[in-house]
Amino acid sequence: MTGTAEARQFYARLMAANAGSADPRLEAVFAAVPREAFLGPGPWTVVANGGKVETPSADPVHIYQNVLVSLDADKGINNGEPFLHAMWIGKVAPKLGEAVTHVGAGTGYYTALLAQLVSPGGAVTAFELESSLADRARENLEAYRNVTVIHGDAVVGGLPPSDIIYVNAGVAAPPAEWLKALKPGGRMIFPWRPAERVGLAVMATRTDKGFDCEPFMRSWFIPCIGASLxxxxxxxxxxxxxxxxxxxxLTADKAPDRTATAIIGNVWFSSQSIGSRRSP
Known part of the structure; x- marks a missing residue:
């Protein structure tokens, strides 16, 4: 086994362990998808504690670690932290045949992982607002026949019906149309950033009574244009x-009450769980 192959295998085991999921496929997909294929030619710029460090060479072994790799330094866009995405993917638990929408796909690395986890039978629609990144994602994902890359605004254009909505840009609140796009039992995982000093990863699940909400870790992403303020x-x-x-x-379904922790546009958050409420 070459050094890169060995590093990727160990990286995959670490990702699966960090995911906290019983799904054995997580290790397999992290081992199968070559991260370097989505980063452009090396050496690569690694982002660490607000600073930047260049890898000593273009050997892919350097990026099979839990490191942020810069995709567009001027706009602060990175290929996100693998440990975080392993946790998110493990939590959202993609299943065969499911429809996934990826908002903020970048150059497509995590899109590829999601595509493998819902295949066969499933599909991924990947939105990317930056034209250069969308072009790169389309090229990188050409071999993934169940992926459609859209260069467009996921906030304005609306989303297709989805079992999973995987959001990689910070929102003040998820747009109402995103919540409506979730199928019954559908899950949306997103970085909730209602204020500068508040950054939480949240999973929302559509139940027959409403949308369950689970903040589960701190999280910081670049703002989602059109939904971050x-x-x-x-x-x-x-x-x-x-x-x-x-x-x-949704305020259209139920007016905010004394349990409201946040009211942002036509969406509000409550401290009361779905189980203790009537259907809207």
Whole structure:
């Protein structure tokens, strides 16, 4: 086994262990998808603690670690932290045949992992707003026949019906149309950033009674253009209140009540769980 192949195998085991998932396929897909194929030619720029370090060579062994790799330094766009994505993918638990929408696909590395996990039978629609990154993603994902790359605005254009919506850009609140795009039992995982100092990863699940909400870790992503700013009329939570959120509601379905932890546009968050409420 070559040094790169050995590094990738060990990297895959680490990712699977960090995911905290019982799905044995996670290790297999992290081992199967070559990360270097989505990063452009090396050497690569690794982002660490706000600074930048260049890999000593173009040997892919250097990027089979838990490192952020720069994709567009001027815009602060990176190929995200593998440990974080392993955790997110493990939590959202893609299944064969499911329809996935990836918002903020970058150059397509994590899109490829999702595509393998829902194949056969499933498909991924990948949105990327930056034209240069969308072009690279389309080229990188050409061999993945179940992936469609869209250069477009996922906030304005709306999303297809989805079992999973995987969001890689910070939102003040998920747009109502995204929540509506979730199929019954569908899961949306997103970086919730209602305020500068509040950054949480949240999983929302569509149940027959409403949208369950589970903040589960700290998370920081670049802003999602068109969905990252709250109006002056919004009720913005501090981190403690945000972390207490247990359900998400559309104001059109139910008016905010005293349990509201955040009210942002036509979406609000409640500290009360779905199980204790009537259907909207």
């Amino acid at each position: 709250a109006s002056s009329a919004a009720k913005i939570p501090d981190r403690e209140k945000a972390a207490r959120s247990r359900s998400i509601w």
